[in-house]
Amino acid sequence: MKFSNSLKFNAVADWWDDYISYSALKKRIYELSQQQHEQLIKTSQDDPERAALIEADRTTTDDVFAALLDGELDKICAFYEAQEKELNKELEELVRQVERKEAEGLYPDAPFEDYEDSEDDEAYSDGMTSPTSTRRRSTSRRRPLGAGGELSSTKPDTPTVGQQQHSRRLSNADQEFDLEASLISLDVPPVSRAGGSMSRQQSRARAQGNSIEPVSAPRPKIPQALRIVTTDPNPPAQETIWTSKSNYAWDIRMLFKRKITTQYIAFTSLKSYVELNYSGFRKILKKYDKVIESQLKDRYLHGKVENAHPFTRATKKRINDTINNIVALYAKCITNDDITTAQKHLRIHQREQVVWERDTVWRQMIGQERRGEGNGDMKALQESTEESHVALPTPVGRFRITRRKMTLIAAIIVFIILLNTPTIEREETNRCFAILVFATILWATEAIPLFVTSMMIPMLVVCLRVIIVKDKRLNTKAATKFIFSVMFSPTIMLLIGGFTIASALSKTNIDRVIVTRVLSMSGTRPSVVLLAFMGVACFASMWISNVAAPTLCYTLIKPILRSLPPGSKFAPCLILGIALAANIGGQSSPISSPQNLIAIEAMKPRLDWAEWFTVAIPVSATSIFLIWLLLLASYRPGKTIDGQDLVLRPIRPTREPFTVKQYWVCFVCIVTIGLWCVEHAIEEYVGDMGVIAIIPIVAFFSTSVLKKADFDQFLWTVVFLAMGGIALGKAVSQSGLLETMDIVIRNLVGGLDLYEVVLSLSLIVLVVSTFISHTIASVLLVPIAAEVGKNLPGGHARLLIFITGLVCSTGMGMPVSGFPNQTAATQEDDMGQRYLSNMDFLKNGVPASIIATVVVSTVGYGLMKMIGL
Incomplete structure (x- = not known):
């Protein structure tokens, strides 16, 4: 905080x-x-x-x-x-009152002493109430909660007795009894020293020094469970005002x-x-x-x-x-x-x-978060951009129909029609095709949350019995074991390991230290600062995800943005450059984005980290450089409005030295990444990269670098999204739908050589990933790429899968194309004006997407062929 x-x-x-x-x-x-x-x-x-x-x-x-x-x-x-x-x-004053009351003892000269108390000083109880306490109801009224949360009441008016002596009656100890959800107050006269009741006349006479014999007063009828027990008429000598159980002593203790x-x-x-x-x-x-x-x-x-x-x-x-x-x-x-x-x-x-008394606002905020009402600004933004709705009257009230609800209804109708229409000859294959179309519509339109669609897939696969193993259709029990066994794969463990590394780097501030030290060398020229920030955003996205990386960079550039002259083009140029570079960073390492892990999961045999870096790093560096030139030509950020040269404030590195905890995090991260790079060589000992991913989890959580709260904040929606994609891919494969698609695809690409297929596939992937989530694009297109590559002469399935995974990260032509673009679109200046418009994305994001895709299909393709794909 x-x-x-x-x-x-x-x-x-x-x-x-x-x-x-x-x-x-x-x-x-x-x-x-x-x-x-x-x-x-x-x-x-x-x-x-x-x-x-x-x-x-x-x-x-x-x-x-x-x-x-x-x-x-x-x-x-x-x-x-x-x-x-x-x-x-x-x-x-309080200490003097305590000493004075202690000196008076249990039986003072006057039963009710005059204290300089206000209404707020009245006795109250908090669970230590005496069973002998009573409340006078003649002049009392309910009070709000006091400092300790107790109920209190106002005091009765004080009568004046005598010409020189003024005493105020101290109320009997307050006690409220909860009897069948009702508050019952008992009106009982004060208890005399002899143990009986003392009338009002006796109290007044005693206060005036007159001797009056005790007169018994009628007592109210009290339930046995609440009956008052009076004290012994001759209490032990060791009893004090602080230990006695008499009504009077209890009143005094409650007051103090x-x-x-x-x-x-x-x-x-x-x-x-x-x-x-x-x-x-x-x-x-x-x-x-x-x-x-x-x-x-x-x-x-x-x-x-x-x-x-x-x-x-x-x-x-x-x-x-x-x-x-x-x-x-x-x-x-x-x-x-x-x-x-x-x-x-x-x-x-x-x-x-x-x-x-002090944290009312804080309690309200916590309550809103627990009820899911947090992020008010984002919620208001979503409501403002939501399409108009139609309210239809129904017998149970008005039903509000929005675009998402209409899309969901349409998807359900299409799903039912496909289930009952024999589009494909075999029943299991036809049902799987219906599931595929249904999930694609929901994912593309986001009619319901993406992860909800993913979690619905295994239910549909099991209930519709689309899994076929060795030409035998599995029943629901066997299909359940099969589909859940493949959902939590080593790839999912690798994804969780990546989240752990990202969380540790961020929590220990290592990411900020490294980033500021690199940026401090960029100088004050706008073009160099832009390139430095794009490189840092790309590099950070490799390790702390392309969701957290742009957020970190936007925090670092705030001092620069505040010092810019009004109307400077450097601000939107820098913000957009960071977003585009973070998208490119999503293709740079296997753990930088879920689509990379989905691609690795589909490769047989899997690609190791060294092979991935051999292709991805040169591709990313080339794309960053070309996009940097595009932004310089588009914005000309080195000039102010009046044509003068723009000079920026230098970025200063943090002066705080590395701590033992930070060195420990760096050591564990380097060891884990090193083992991932040589996983093929040590496969006999570790089995899979998913097992290596457990190392940072154990190392960081066991040494208190990360806490349980950090684990709860992992992007579990992304994990379940990936699990749903794996389940759908397995269902498509095991239902026979992939074989059917193979026939159609083979007819489409028949007569095309490998590179022509690469160009065609890259264009398709770019268009799809621009309008829907990059992860969902990989879920839908990786199986197709695998099947196309498998049927090409020479078997180039791994190459086409790799191409598909890299191109999925290049779809960045719209404000909604990927998390970095969405983050950039919400950046505002001190006046609440957004730095970027939709035209900025169309004018620069679309050309940047095309440039990055061309780099993948040329430079990337050449490097893939070089490593033997």
């Missing part, structure tokens, strides 16, 4: 204006950075020799920001001192429990106030040093912040001692000197206070 959010949801709501203004300071940092950059550009044009001195001298900027921090520090110190003085005064709990929450909140503000100063100074490339953090933090009153060691020790004293006071008054129980009770009250 970002610190600004952490501050927002952990701060005391009533003190919000007195915390460090983190967001405002952060915004000011970027303003100072932009001013510094503009001054550098202006000076470099007028006096190039002076530019280096301005870049090195940051005293003026440091002074400006330090002055802002001084204002925040003064505000925090003043607030803390005022709060500390007020709370200490209240605590001293409320007071002590309030003080505990106040002082712990003050302690949290200090800790949050110290973290705020540390975070904002770290941000300043990173953006401005200064060294103000240590100097200001140790020189000023830690010497200010709230942040000194003496102050922190004093507030900790005060909190411990409050716990001891609670233990003395409430838990019979049991410190452990006192700490437990007070912490429970503190948590409840946080939940009910």
Whole structure:
């Protein structure tokens, strides 16, 4: 979580204006950075020799920001001192009240002592209520939850007795009994010292010093389970006001429990106030040093912040001692000197206070996430782009029909028609053809989520009994075992291993460290910076997926985008270049995208990593370079609107050294990738690449590099999507449909040589992958490529499968063509305006797709032939 959010949801709501203004300071940092950059550009044009001195001298900027921090520090110190003085005064008064009540003992001169209490000081209970407690209903009313979540009530009006003595009646301990889901309050007169009831006249007379014999008062009829048990008339000598079970003692303890709990929450909140503000100063100074490339953090933090009153060691020790004293006071008054129980009770009250009084917004956000209502901006965007709907009245209400629902209904109708129409002679083959068409329609239109369609495939395959093994149609039980045994293949394990490596690199910040160090060498020329970012996006997509890689790069370019002059063409050029490069990176390694794993799964024998890199890396590098030239010609990003040369801010590498954890992650990743590259040589020992993929899983989760929450966040929808594709491919093969398709395909490609087939297949794959998911395109087209290649002279199934897998990643002509394009299409500037339009994708994405496809079918084809495919 970002610190600004952490501050927002952990701060005391009533003190919000007195915390460090983190967001405002952060915004000011970027303003100072932009001013510094503009001054550098202006000076470099007028006096190039002076530019280096301005870049090195940051005293003026440091002074400006330090002055802002001084204002925040003064505000925090003043607030803390005022709060500390007020709370200490209240605590001293509370201690005096405890000592005075303890000195009075069990039987004071007046039964009800006058305390300087407000309505909020009334006794309350939280599960420690006495069975002898009662509630007076004459003037009481229901109260909202207090700090500990307890119910309280207002007090009755206090009568004035005598001319000099004023006493306020302390209410009997509050207790609510839940009897058959109803709140029942019992109105019982006070208990006298003799154990009987004391009338109102007796209480008044005793308060005035008159001697009146106890008079028994009628008692209400109480259920046996709730009957009040009075105390012994002669309690043991060792009983105190803090240990007695009398009604009066219980009332007093409940009163002081409320007071002590309030003080505990106040002082712990003050302690949290200090800790949050110290973290705020540390975070904002770290941000300043990173953006401005200064060294103000240590100097200001140790020189000023830690010497200010709230942040000194003496102050922190004093507030900790005060909190411990409050716990001891609670233990003395409430838990019979049991410190452990006192700490437990007070912490429970503190948590409840946080939940009910301070984090209402946070609770609502968590509830929305649990109900699937999160990502409000994305949801609003989807709703705004959704097609119009038609509402049809039905006996049970109005039925809302959207495009997706209509598509789903149409797909079901087509599925039923194909099942009942003998398109293909054999029943199993005809049913499998119906499943194939049905899944293709749902995948292409996304009428339902892609992974849901994938999970539906094994159910249809089993229920329709389309699996044939050794010319025998399997029954449902045998078909179930067969289809589930092939779904979780070593390829799926390889995919999970890839997710593990990507998560470890991202969580330990290795990806950011490597990327920033590479980009720091790119200089300030827009064309070089563009090429550097495209290369980094491509390389990052090889290891942390082409979903996370563009997101990382877009985070790194934000400081550059903020410093660009208005209307600069470099911003859309850079964003689009990162997206296109991330798509190309999806073909660079076997684990960079699911379509590569699907292609490897279909190859017999499988391609090892070394062979994949031999083809994919030169193809990717060539495509990146040519697309870079295309973007330079299209956008001309090196010029501003007025025709001047654009100078960019340099990318600065992180200064943080590598930790032991980061070295461990690098070692495991290198070993795992090395074993994948030589898997064929060690196949006798490891069996398959899927087994090697277990190494990072065990290494990272067993050493706490990754946690269970990280495992839960893997892209499991992609895993199930791939599993559904494997199941469909196996069904097509085992039902005889592939043989039928072979006859049709052979007639289509009859008379064509290998390279003509490569060009034709590449064009088909490009068109399909542009409009539907790259993974789904591979699921549908890889089996076809395998069958076409198998029937060509010489058997070139592996070559055509490889071509298909690489070309699937080149479909990037539309905003919806792949995850990187979708991410790029949502990028906005500070004013909420999107950097890219649909025309940007059509104008540059379509030519880029064609260029990448041509590279695969030429350079890639040549390299494949060279390695013997």
